[in-house]
Amino acid sequence: MQSLQLLFTDFLRTFKDSKGNFKYRDRIREMIIKERKSLLIDYEDLINYDPQLIDVIEENPDIALQAFSESIKELVRQENPDYAQKVYKFYPRLNGWIKTTPIRGIRSDHINKLVLIEGIIVRATPPRQKLFKAVYLHTLPSGEQHEFEWPPNPNEELGDELEKPTYCPICITSLEEEGVSKGRLARGSFKLLIEKSKYRDWQLIVVQERPEEVPAGQIPRSVEVVLTDDIVDVARPGDRVSVVGIVRLSKGSKRSTKPVFSVFIEANNLIVAQRFLEELKLSPEDEEKIRELSKDPLIRRKIIASIAPTIYGMWDIKEAVALLLFGGVPKIAPDGTKIRGDIHVLLLGDPGTAKSQILQYTARIAPRGIYTTGKGSSAAGLTATVIKDKQTGEYFLEAGAMVLADGGIVCIDEIDKMRDEDRVAIHEAMEQGTVSIAKAGIVARLNARASVLAAGNPKHGRYIPNLGLTGNINLPVTILSRFDLIFILKDIAQIERDRSLVRYVLETHETLANVEPEIPPDLLRKYIAYARKYVKPRITKEAQRLIEEYYIELRKKSAENPEAPLAITTRQLEALIRLAEAHARMKLKNKVEAEDAAEAIRLMNSMLEMVGLDIETGDIDIDTIMTGKPKSMREKEITILNIIKEAVASDESSRACIKLSRLRGEAEKLGIDEHTLERIIRNLKKMGDIYERRPGCFAPVD
Structure with missing residues (x-):
């Protein structure tokens, strides 16, 4: 590990970019200024420096990443000793990895190896704080007390479970010359000092295969990914991500005795594809x-x-x-x-x-x-x-x-x-x-x-x-x-x-x-x-004028005659703009021109004539779509409701209602056919305006 650390230190200290700048020295200085813990390491740079480093990192990621972390800390210590002392651990975040492993392709050969997976986050826990270095207070029977970190090895951290110390490392250091056994050194009480212990952010996400990559007839597969420290909460469900990490075995429940384990990935880096467009590699x-x-x-x-x-x-x-x-x-x-x-x-x-x-x-x-x-x-x-x-x-x-x-x-x-x-x-x-x-x-x-x-x-x-x-x-x-x-x-x-x-x-x-x-x-x-x-096209004056004229022309009839139905609303106006922009995008144009607006208008007009017509009047009535019924039908409903209300109001009986036969006669005088009347009665009952007091006799709801 020592030789590996020297190799990584040399890489960070001496690597130059195409302009001759010391790339990672500059990144380390920037990391210190911005008080970050992570240093982005590019795959191509490692290849250019020494291709064998890639194999070492993939085959022995625990040793390699630990050596890399120590190298970063050493260089930070040279730049800013105080900041190096303040931060417990620095992370080399591997970026630009190209060897992708399909989620359904993870096998036992990958355990404790570095992999790159791609998929969609389908679940995520809220961020938690995980204890990785516990501080205990050891009180001996004599009353003497010692504080110590557990695990005592600086490079070791607590696993998934909180382990109780098996001995006091301070006691064993001071008494080992006397030949005192570790068992005797475990005497006394051990108290966890929660406030003095060390924590880092922790989050569990589930990454699922992308829909377009799932084989026909198969169910999408997923894998749990553990995020720690500064890559926690950088993505949320629905985001498409690339994860570089180490495949680990999950211990499962304590009671399980089956020798079968599931796997999860301990993430080294997580990259979010901000837009789906970035996932398509365009050469x-x-x-x-x-x-x-x-x-x-x-x-x-x-x-x-x-x-x-x-x-x-x-x-x-x-x-x-x-x-x-x-x-x-x-x-x-x-x-x-x-x-x-x-x-x-x-x-x-x-x-x-x-x-x-x-x-x-x-x-x-x-x-x-x-x-x-x-x-x-x-x-x-x-x-x-x-x-x-x-x-x-x-x-x-x-x-x-x-x-x-x-x-x-x-x-x-x-x-x-x-x-x-x-x-x-x-x-x-x-x-x-x-x-x-x-x-x-x-x-x-x-x-x-x-x-x-x-x-x-x-x-x-x-x-x-x-x-x-x-x-x-x-x-x-x-x-x-x-x-x-x-x-x-x-x-x-x-x-x-x-x-x-x-x-x-x-x-x-x-x-x-x-x-x-x-x-x-x-x-x-x-x-x-x-x-x-x-392509983000902006609408031109000519296109604006065309859309404006179309919109005003359709609404003119309603403006001139308050009784006329509305033919178009602002919701359709916004749809016209979207359609015109999409038409311009189709030709990779940065301007929405008159021809784009004209095509959007043609499609909108075609739709309105197809589904926005009032069957009775033949006029375009947008309420057919917006409210479910044209203006002419609403007016008939109001008329029939008023007839029912007036008939019941004129009858002093406590159980007054108007019979269907009489209602048919009144409707016939107004030119409302029997089929339309049935629809109106059905709608009024559904809306709660009237009810059937007895079979074939209707009254308004008070």
């Missing part, structure tokens, strides 16, 4: 290829054509998915208010319209994508929950799909099949990009800045236009109103279109191996990551 060649691709005048068409290429047509839907993948630019107002850049898209359609295929392809093509289903997702599974560890009794914060997909895409199939109590959980995540949790003494807010691509089936089997959007899907308006774009996929018989579809499907099956997207999936994934990382 200079990749960046050059991406920039060349962006200059193609047909780049927009090629990107859209590369979304689920085996699915025929659906151009607008594929474009919406492409815009969702690129996303808008998130902003933070001066007062701290966050404006999301994530785009949410809902596909509602008849069976067999390829909704699930689009979702699955999107989850695969996204730099970070998670696919889940409504029936198989709970509130905790989508957002976050607190669970209790059976062995330690610790409470863990476990991240759900929305948190794990932070910075990426969550694809939720059959969202209409979710239970109401589970569906409510994604409200905050969709609008604010966060998940708040307060359970078991843990109060936290986790990032969930993910775009949502959801699909649902009409509750009557097929989409019925006369029922409108809310009458066709089992989703509350609070969720519907958060989607920037909503598309209806109807399976309508059209001979020419069906002929083209059949030919396309048959050709696809015949030449399946030759069905290649315009842009290869790997390149498209890198293109999206590059755009989201480097």
Whole structure:
């Protein structure tokens, strides 16, 4: 170990960077100034200095890291003796390690060896303080007292359990010449001096395989990681991390006699990937290829054509998915208010319209994508929950799909099949990009800045236009109103279109191996990551004017006639801006131009004409989406409610109510048909405005 320490000391003292500066001398001075305990050691520097050092560190990490720590302390002592005396231990944090070990690839050969793992934090305990050097007071039968540290060896620390001293090291030092046995030196009492003992921060996290790395049909595997000192609490559930550490055996419970052990990793360093974009390694060649691709005048068409290429047509839907993948630019107002850049898209359609295929392809093509289903997702599974560890009794914060997909895409199939109590959980995540949790003494807010691509089936089997959007899907308006774009996929018989579809499907099956997207999936994934990382387009005056004119034009009718419905609100205005920014990003442009705004307006208009129409009046009424019913239906409900109230008020009987037959007559005079009246009565009962006093007779709720 002594020779190894000399080697590390020489490395730290003499290594120079490309500019001729003493890299680690400078880092040590900076560490002292900032009063840190850790020194970042780069993998490439060790390779350049002596490649054999890498093998030594990986094969004998305990000895190597201890020698490295002593070398750092020696150099700190030369620079600042007081600071070296103050800090018990300095840490060489290994950075830039390249030999990755898959979590499911950890075997017995790796025990007590150094490994690098990558994954997502799914659980984390609150930071704790771990006792590593105990100070005891030894009181002899004679009344004589001694204070000492345990374990007595300066390089030893307490393990997972608090060990009672087996002897007094001060007594054995003073009496060993007299031949006194250690057993006799254990006489008297040993009292732990809690205030004088030494502690360091400690945290346990669970790192799980990244979703895109899990083999088909397999369950994601995870491993516990112990963090200490200054790498505690630097990451939270949902963060993607790289961990360099030593594989250790877990002792398990005391009562267990089985010779089977689990493993955990004692972390040396933990690096957080701040954004999912940093996980995609973009080489200079990749960046050059991406920039060349962006200059193609047909780049927009090629990107859209590369979304689920085996699915025929659906151009607008594929474009919406492409815009969702690129996303808008998130902003933070001066007062701290966050404006999301994530785009949410809902596909509602008849069976067999390829909704699930689009979702699955999107989850695969996204730099970070998670696919889940409504029936198989709970509130905790989508957002976050607190669970209790059976062995330690610790409470863990476990991240759900929305948190794990932070910075990426969550694809939720059959969202209409979710239970109401589970569906409510994604409200905050969709609008604010966060998940708040307060359970078991843990109060936290986790990032969930993910775009949502959801699909649902009409509750009557097929989409019925006369029922409108809310009458066709089992989703509350609070969720519907958060989607920037909503598309209806109807399976309508059209001979020419069906002929083209059949030919396309048959050709696809015949030449399946030759069905290649315009842009290869790997390149498209890198293109999206590059755009989201480097391209932050700002909206131009021309684009602003176009969006402003569109917004004012749609609201003009409501301004001129207070009785007219609202066609658009500020929520759709913000969606327009996000769509325009995403369109500009698609071409790697730093400006949102008029053509980008025009395309965003076209998609928005297409959606409003598809799902925002009042069936009765033919006017665009955004309340169809925002409140679940158009203005015309609300007015009819108010009219019927007033008729019921007036009829009951004019009757002095204590059990007064209006019969359904009379209500039908009154409704007929107003032009309200029987089917609509039944819907109105059903809605009024659901809202608690009326009740059925006796069968077929209604009264208002007081």
